[in-house]
């Protein structure tokens with residue numbers, strides 16, 4: 158697939174596909190592993206065409222075993238490969254949890270740095286797709302809690318294209334959370350230069366009254382909320398986190414020093430979440446700039462409900478604006 | 488990729504009683520199971536055929552409902568009715584069944600209202616039926632995480648063992664457990680661990696493996712270089728391979744192994760060779776990974792066609808078949824009607840049954856949610872008042 162144009166308007170699914178392809182071309186040690194990622198191109202078609210182009214030894218249709226996928230990826234990394242593992246859906250990562258948290262996360266430390274473990278784990282995650290149990294979850298907090306793992310989540314096609322390559326280039330394990338409801342909307346990808354580093358949070362929309370932050374599919378909800386608020390005369394600054402571990406606090410602090418108000422939004426349940434971590438840290442570090450407590454808007458601390466209730470469970474623009482109103486009421 | 492050394496093929500033929508043409512055969516491979524086949528009478532044969540047909544119609548109705556946007560997803564059982572109906576009829580009322588997510592025919596035989604499966608896939612519940620309600624035939628809930636239920640079944644069977652309801656010599660009260668899983672599932676650690684525990688504790692249990700040749704787009708050859716039933720043998724579990732599209736083999740072989748389990752002779756594994764004629768789910772496009780001729784080869788071995796030929800050869804008349812078509816059509820129409828009538832659940836069920844006892848943080852969230860939802864109703868009402 159030649160890229161004739163420097164800038165293309167494509168969906169994130171296609172952008173990640175092109176990013177993976179570029180990584181496979183750039184480094185022969187890069188290999189893709191996962192269930193149904195070969196002939197089928199993955200259930201979301203993110204690896205479409207790559208098996209045909211790169212063959213069995215670069216694109217592996219694995220047996221149906223997540224612990225097996227991650228565990229063998231670790232061994233392959235020890236042997237000098239850079240495996241990129243696909244987990245079919247968020248809720249199916251847990252059979253691989255032990256290999257990720259007890260092994261992959263800790264191996265650099267156990268080896269005293271004598272060896273790196275450049276494994277990427279791609280996780281289509283989040284709701285808004287009306288699917289059955291285990292197919293709409295946001296499990297990032299489990300992994301953010303595990304030292305040794307880096308966590309990122311793109312929200313745009315451009316970030317999909319660049320961040321997957323940056324993740325693969327990282328010598329540390331990277332959990333790459335792909336907001337599956339954002340796979341299909343199109344956006345511009347600039348194939349010439351990446352926007353920012355892998356672990357950089359970015360201001361997606363400038364504003365002066367309230368700062369709202371989120372990642373993945375939440376960013377588009379926040380943009381929608383900001384547009385609605387503008388009609389009512391409230392100026393919202395939206396920050397796209399992009400990185401969840403390490404968190405990039407500086408852009409949030411800078412924004413909060415300007416607005417004095419912060420709302421953190423996420424699909425994940427609130428308890429012990431990434432959003433809670435941000436709220437606590439900003440509370441500590443920007444106390445004198447804050448005009449109101451930091452509020453969180455999250456999924457409820459209940460299992461992700463049946464599909465017909467997902468829109469009540471998932472924070473939408475209304476729920477974000479309800480919190481915006483509350484921080485403005487101080 | 489090609490295997491380094493082909494595995495020597497010294498396997499006995501899969502157990503079969505009915506050929507694809509519907510002829511009854513007796514041979515060395517099925518001899519051991521003949522006494523179980525001989526417990527069946529003409530009414531049983533018809534019942535097996537009936538249940539397969541009902542499931543086929545149900546499956547088709549739900550596939551259509553999905554196409555029309557009335558279900559979020561559908562998981563077709565087309566082609567696997569023989570394995571499912573045969574094995575399910577071998578279980579006794581006191582036995583416990585742990586399905587995966589494609590066992591619609593087993594659910595039918597065990598007596599659940601199949602509307603529950605449609606409800607699950609419509610996205611109105613994670614459940615669908617209450618396994619603890621006696622009318623639901625000890626049919627546990629569907630499990631979507633591949634392989635997990637194998638361990639649950641083994642644990643349940645350990646409990647049956649500890650409770651002393653195994654091997655007492657009372658065939659009407661001794662219990663067993665049967666768990667269903669697929670060829671792909673055999674690669675999961677959970678399934679191997681279930682084999683280990685089952686063998687170690689000699690659980691009263693049958694592992695019923697439906698090898699439908701595919702795990703979504705991945706052929707069984709990627710999961711195993713040996714016939715899968717041999718996995719069991721390696722764990723010390725007696726194992727047998729059957730023609731899974733022969734409902735009679737499914738019944739007779741399962742009946743024997745469940746009898747063994749109830750009698751305290753430990754676990755066993757049955758690998759039923761069958762085929763998923765339809766897509767993995769309605770989200771899947773099987774033309775991407777398998778050819779028409781493969782599918783056609785299995786259509787020629789359809790479990791219903793061969794049972795029909797068998798029934799006709801025994802003198803079952805046209806009347807039975809036309810009546811059955813009417814009954815199955817009505818059944819499917821009834822499922823369709825009731826599925827369309829399924830309302831969305833009330834929103835506050837999000838907070839129900841997360842714990843069995845009050846939980847302060849969740850209860851506070853539920854309260855907040857109720858107030859938040861009401862705030863919209865209030866503003867909607869006041870909006871109306873303004874008009």
Ligand SMILES: Cc1ncc(C[n+]2csc(CCOP(=O)(O)OP(=O)(O)O)c2C)c(N)n1
Pocket residue numbers: 192221223245249252589631632633668669670671672673699701702703763767
């Ligand atoms: C732990 C886990 N990983 C991945 C999946 C996604 N998935 C759903 S069904 C399936 C294939 C299952 O194949 P098999 O066990 O042969 O059962 P079949 O669908 O053929 O009945 C996969 C990979 C899952 N449900 N659970």
Ligand SMILES: [Mg+2]
Pocket residue numbers: 669670671697698699700701702703
């Ligand atoms: Mg299968």
